[in-house]
Amino acid sequence: MLYRPGSTFFHRSDPRAKLFTILVVLALALSTTRLDVLLALTAIVIVALAIGAGLTPRSYWKALVVILPLIALLTLLQSLVQGGPAAFSLGSVGFSRHGILLGLALGTRLMAMGICFYGFSVTTSPSDISLALNRLGVPYKFSYLTSFAFRFLPLMQDEARTLLTAMSVRGSDEGTSPNPFRRGKAIVRMLFPMLMGSLKRSGDISLSMELRGYGLKGPRTCLRSLHFHGRDVALVLTMVLVVVAAVLVQWQVPNPLAVR
Amino acid sequence: MTTSALELHDVHHVYPPDVQALRGIDLTVNRGEFLAIIGKNGSGKTTLAKHFNGLLKPTNAAGRVLVRGAQGARSETRKLRLHQLAGTIGYVFQNPDRQIFHDTCAEELAFGLNNMRTPANEQEQRIARTLSLVGLAGCEETNPVQMSRGQRQRLAIASTLVMEPEVAVIDEPTTGQDPDEGRIILEFLAQYNAAGRTVVIISHDMALVAEYASRVVAMRHGHVLADGTPREVFGRTDVLEQTNIRPPQAAVLAARLGLTNVLTVPEAVSAMAASRNASADEERPCMS
Amino acid sequence: MSTAPAITTRGLTLRYSGAERRALEDISFDVFTGEILGILGATGAGKSTLLQVLAGVIPHHEHDAAFRGDVNILGRDIDDYGSLTAIAAEVGLVLQDPEVQLVNTVVREELAWGMENRGVPIPEMQQRLDRAAELFDITPLLDRFTHALSGGEKQRVVVAAVYCLSPRIILLDEPTSELDPAGTESVMKAVRTLADEGVTVVIVDHKIEELALYADRLMVLDSGNVRAVGTPREILTRGDSPYRPQVVDVALELDMMDLWPGTKLPLGVDEAVAIWTGAPAPEEVQQ
Numbered sequence: 001m002l003y004r005p006g007s008t009f010f011h012r013s014d015p016r017a018k019l020f021t022i023l024v025v026l027a028l029a030l031s032t033t034r035l036d037v038l039l040a041l042t043a044i045v046i047v048a049l050a051i052g053a054g055l056t057p058r059s060y061w062k063a064l065v066v067i068l069p070l071i072a073l074l075t076l077l078q079s080l081v082q083g084g085p086a087a088f089s090l091g092s093v094g095f096s097r098h099g100i101l102l103g104l105a106l107g108t109r110l111m112a113m114g115i116c117f118y119g120f121s122v123t124t125s126p127s128d129i130s131l132a133l134n135r136l137g138v139p140y141k142f143s144y145l146t147s148f149a150f151r152f153l154p155l156m157q158d159e160a161r162t163l164l165t166a167m168s169v170r171g172s173d174e175g176t177s178p179n180p181f182r183r184g185k186a187i188v189r190m191l192f193p194m195l196m197g198s199l200k201r202s203g204d205i206s207l208s209m210e211l212r213g214y215g216l217k218g219p220r221t222c223l224r225s226l227h228f229h230g231r232d233v234a235l236v237l238t239m240v241l242v243v244v245a246a247v248l249v250q251w252q253v254p255n256p257l258a259v260r
Numbered sequence: 261m262t263t264s265a266l267e268l269h270d271v272h273h274v275y276p277p278d279v280q281a282l283r284g285i286d287l288t289v290n291r292g293e294f295l296a297i298i299g300k301n302g303s304g305k306t307t308l309a310k311h312f313n314g315l316l317k318p319t320n321a322a323g324r325v326l327v328r329g330a331q332g333a334r335s336e337t338r339k340l341r342l343h344q345l346a347g348t349i350g351y352v353f354q355n356p357d358r359q360i361f362h363d364t365c366a367e368e369l370a371f372g373l374n375n376m377r378t379p380a381n382e383q384e385q386r387i388a389r390t391l392s393l394v395g396l397a398g399c400e401e402t403n404p405v406q407m408s409r410g411q412r413q414r415l416a417i418a419s420t421l422v423m424e425p426e427v428a429v430i431d432e433p434t435t436g437q438d439p440d441e442g443r444i445i446l447e448f449l450a451q452y453n454a455a456g457r458t459v460v461i462i463s464h465d466m467a468l469v470a471e472y473a474s475r476v477v478a479m480r481h482g483h484v485l486a487d488g489t490p491r492e493v494f495g496r497t498d499v500l501e502q503t504n505i506r507p508p509q510a511a512v513l514a515a516r517l518g519l520t521n522v523l524t525v526p527e528a529v530s531a532m533a534a535s536r537n538a539s540a541d542e543e544r545p546c547m548s
Numbered sequence: 549m550s551t552a553p554a555i556t557t558r559g560l561t562l563r564y565s566g567a568e569r570r571a572l573e574d575i576s577f578d579v580f581t582g583e584i585l586g587i588l589g590a591t592g593a594g595k596s597t598l599l600q601v602l603a604g605v606i607p608h609h610e611h612d613a614a615f616r617g618d619v620n621i622l623g624r625d626i627d628d629y630g631s632l633t634a635i636a637a638e639v640g641l642v643l644q645d646p647e648v649q650l651v652n653t654v655v656r657e658e659l660a661w662g663m664e665n666r667g668v669p670i671p672e673m674q675q676r677l678d679r680a681a682e683l684f685d686i687t688p689l690l691d692r693f694t695h696a697l698s699g700g701e702k703q704r705v706v707v708a709a710v711y712c713l714s715p716r717i718i719l720l721d722e723p724t725s726e727l728d729p730a731g732t733e734s735v736m737k738a739v740r741t742l743a744d745e746g747v748t749v750v751i752v753d754h755k756i757e758e759l760a761l762y763a764d765r766l767m768v769l770d771s772g773n774v775r776a777v778g779t780p781r782e783i784l785t786r787g788d789s790p791y792r793p794q795v796v797d798v799a800l801e802l803d804m805m806d807l808w809p810g811t812k813l814p815l816g817v818d819e820a821v822a823i824w825t826g827a828p829a830p831e832e833v834q835q
């Protein structure tokens with residue numbers, strides 16, 4: 001689970017305002033393929049997270065490094081399939097300038113969305129997400145599942161880790177071996193007991209939920225409540241401004257990188 | 261002279277984001293001792309035990325855990341991979357269900373033996389003997405899923421100790437066991453210990469701790485609060501109050517009667533009998 | 549303790565499908581309103597199965613087993629309840645494994661969750677939550693994540709969460725197995741308070757020294773059969789049973805009863821001290 005408690009601006013923001021924010025970023029990122037706009041958007045996201053959540057790229061660069069090869073691959077592919085003037089050529093193979101720009105743009109888009117999601121999950125507790133969804137009209141039965149997932153995933157992860165270490169503790173090096181084949185063997189060995197375990201466990205979990213009234217008809221109360229403060233209004237308004245700015249820029253300012 | 265099996269120097273452990281589970285532990289576990297770690301829930305017992313074989317590493321740079329191997333050479337757990345220590349240090353987790361991964365008890369025990377390259381002809385006999393020592397005689401072909409939780413717990417202990425590690429670390433061996441079954445387990449561990457090997461348990465059952473352990477470490481808030489023989493530790497009322505621990509009932513009874521240095525039932529009996537005789541000699545109190 | 553039974557079973561017999569022998573064999577007993585019944589027995593004796601029948605888990609959730617015989621909960625045949633939810637409204641069950649009963653991310657929400665589902669008004673919810681947290685000594689843990697607790701801490705949270713629901717009957721399956729002595733005592737005390745308020749309690753546990761002081765009656769199960777039912781004194785002071793507190797052992801060894809004819813074997817330290825020093829026996833915790 002990514003969530004880390006804290007008291008930064010984004011931690012204290014209403015989850016509905018944050019949901020709106022990521023929706024805006026998502027929409028902007030998906031609505032354009034202009035590299036300059038996408039780069040600006042990424043920069044805004046990075047700066048906003050650094051200021052509003054104390055999250056510097058240091059805390060997520062590892063994840064970014066993982067998607068770099070993906071971006072490279074995307075760029076390579078696009079440069080080969082797209083037409084237009086070549087940026088450069090190797091022998092008889094020409095690499096389209098337009099394609100390269102497009103590939104980089106798609107990569108940047110991924111990055112902007114990824115960082116934004118990361119910031120959201122670090123600053124928003126799973127139960128806040130489910131509460132927000134519930135307040136926005138999602139039936140409790142479904143909104144609860146989002147927070148439940150955050151309880152269940154660490155459980156599974158913990159279980160897998162314990163099983164693997166239980167093997168190591170009894171002298172098998174498969175579970176921690178750098179050799180992927182040996183590791184695969186450990187995982188296969190672990191799979192069945194894990195599966196049986198989680199089957200039984202999901203049965204037990206659903207039982208204990210039922211025993212405590214999950215799914216009862218009738219009104220539900222909720223200990224926690226959400227409050228939309230001035231800062232949340234400000235966040236929403238800022239996002240509206242960002243949208244307006246993005247639209248204006250794309251409409252008025254020609255793409256300096258475009259292929260003429 | 262006693263040699264050490266394990267040495268911990270200035271071990272801190274912080275779970276993210278900021279739970280201080282261990283706050284500077286210096287501890288030496290001696291070869292051949294039967295050590296019991298006791299303390300309040302959440303005081304760091306499991307976290308400490310997981311450092312013994314490198315399941316967890318100190319989170320401070322200065323913290324070191326040294327394990328003495330068969331040849332007497334000491335090595336730091338930080339530099340080892342888990343399986344390299346398996347023959348030296350055995351570890352049984354608090355929850356039996358997460359460490360059993362075979363369809364039959366015999367296979368469960370054979371897993372560790374195979375990893376230790378134990379010859380096949382030796383395995384069968386060792387498995388049968390270990391199973392019967394934990395009260396599971398004849399269960400070789402039983403599927404662990406069909407056993408009760410208490411039985412699975414004993415299976416988990418057997419599957420580690422069948423490998424005969426120098427040091428056996430067992431987290432709460434008697435949870436969920438009937439008094440008789442708890443005793444079976446402790447007798448088994450005592451026997452294991454009598455063969456010259458080191459046993460470390462974590463337990464909340466003070467009667468068993470008092471009876472079987474040769475040394476008790478009481479923990480509180482990630483510190484070692486008291487360290488000594490059961491008699492010393494259970495004699496320190498200040499420690500007991502701070503660690504949510506009560507001495508065994510026989511000791512409490514004797515203490516209430518003003519008899520000191522009593523830990524077990526036989527001791528309480530003889531101390532009380534002696535005090536009765538003494539007072540009978542003095543004045544023959546009227547007994548209604 | 550009143551004399552109306554809250555739970556009655558007659559001829560309760562159960563076999564898991566595919567099992568060779570019966571898990572429960574012709575079990576008949578009553579639990580009276582406001583009483584604490586302790587159940588003792590070796591692992592595999594059928595204790596958990598019995599609790600699951602009383603809570604309606606068998607057959608409503610666990611379909612691998614069906615029982616014969618009559619089970620009556622609060623004056624109604626258990627079959628008449630129709631669903632697990634209907635039974636659960638009256639009967640709280642704490643399962644053996646804490647891990648499967650923590651279904652929220654944060655401890656505070658875990659305690660509130662069951663009450664929220666039932667629509668308990670917020671002020672009352674807050675009040676019950678605070679009381680439970682204090683009773684089980686978990687106030688400092690309220691804002692911690694449920695998956696990052698120690699074994700004993702998890703168990704405290706799970707018991708507290710069912711305590712918050714204030715059911716009329718509460719069934720506990722080894723609720724103190726991972727607790728330190730003080731934690732065990734707080735669970736027993738909490739259960740005693742509930743019983744005094746009229747809640748009926750059935751508790752499976754191995755800690756006989758605590759049961760001796762807090763339970764009204766004890767029942768010993770052995771391979772699915774009821775071996776004995778009686779007051780803690782009747783069950784725990786028998787020289788031939790494995791369930792003997794240390795004070796009983798001491799008293800038997802010293803032949804205390806021969807020395808002081810007419811006194812009863814002590815159940816707890818207070819009684820033993822009183823007998824030994826010749827003072828009149830104080831009221832023990834149980835009445």
Ligand SMILES: Nc1ncnc2c1ncn2[C@@H]1O[C@H](COP(=O)(O)OP(=O)(O)OP(=O)(O)O)[C@@H](O)[C@H]1O
Binds near residue numbers: 303
């Ligand atoms: N995975 C984890 N993440 C974060 N905190 C943890 C984790 N595991 C344990 N803790 C915390 O660390 C502290 C020590 O836990 P530990 O499990 O070592 O206690 P313990 O003495 O074994 O308790 P118990 O008797 O309940 O088993 C506790 O405050 C606990 O909440």
Ligand SMILES: [Mg+2]
Binds near residue numbers: 306431698699700
């Ligand atoms: Mg522990």
